[in-house]
Amino acid sequence: MYEGIVQDLIDELGRLPGVGPKSAQRIAFHIVQTQNFDVSRLARILLDVRDKVRFCQYCGNVAEEVTCHICADPDRDTTLICVVEEPKDVAAIERTHEYNGRYHVLGGAISPIDGIGPDQLNIRSLMPRLESGEVVEVIIATDPNLEGDATASYLSRLLVAMGVRVSRLASGLPVGGDLEYADEVTLGRAFAGRRIIGGE
Numbered sequence: 128m129y130e131g132i133v134q135d136l137i138d139e140l141g142r143l144p145g146v147g148p149k150s151a152q153r154i155a156f157h158i159v160q161t162q163n164f165d166v167s168r169l170a171r172i173l174l175d176v177r178d179k180v181r182f183c184q185y186c187g188n189v190a191e192e193v194t195c196h197i198c199a200d201p202d203r204d205t206t207l208i209c210v211v212e213e214p215k216d217v218a219a220i221e222r223t224h225e226y227n228g229r230y231h232v233l234g235g236a237i238s239p240i241d242g243i244g245p246d247q248l249n250i251r252s253l254m255p256r257l258e259s260g261e262v263v264e265v266i267i268a269t270d271p272n273l274e275g276d277a278t279a280s281y282l283s284r285l286l287v288a289m290g291v292r293v294s295r296l297a298s299g300l301p302v303g304g305d306l307e308y309a310d311e312v313t314l315g316r317a318f319a320g321r322r323i324i325g326g327e
């Protein structure tokens with residue numbers, strides 16, 4: 128334990144995902160001890176992010192406008208929707224340059240242990256996007272783990288019943304992990320080799 132506000136900072140940093148007690152301490156002392164560390168810049172960016180960043184009205188991706196830059200891009204293939212768990216997965220797939228369609232970001236995966244069911248995810252807003260019949264294929268790119276698989280089966284049942292063609296990324300992704308841990312080549316290959324799991 129440290130004196131008052133230093134400990135407050137460590138506690139606060141330790142609440143962030145992926146930051147253990149040791150990292151929290153290291154970051155806190157970096158901020159306290161580094162002369163040229165621009166604290167006001169960091170503080171300003173944090174406030175800016177909280178103020179300006181929202182979620183796209185169509186796909187749920189992070190955006191600075193009502194619509195994200197991908198949904199707003201007229202050069203995107205509007206016949207394809209790729210369903211992912213988190214905005215970071217959009218970024219990972221974009222890095223592969225294998226995909227030019229649009230996305231739908233669920234905001235997580237089905238996980239009964241954590242009390243997350245379909246109703247807690249951004250699934251309802253996917254349906255209106257399929258109603259016009261413009262979308263010919265929904266590619267499910269949830270993480271290659273238990274929750275990702277459960278989410279994929281739930282979605283594919285739902286979508287196939289609606290008469291939509293559904294595909295899933297090819298195997299070869301590191302099992303049990305996050306989509307973002309796959310390197311670009313592997314992820315790109317999984318994308319190109321996706322297999323149809325339902326629909327016509």
Ligand SMILES: [Zn+2]
Nearest residue numbers: 183186195198
């Ligand atoms: Zn969007």
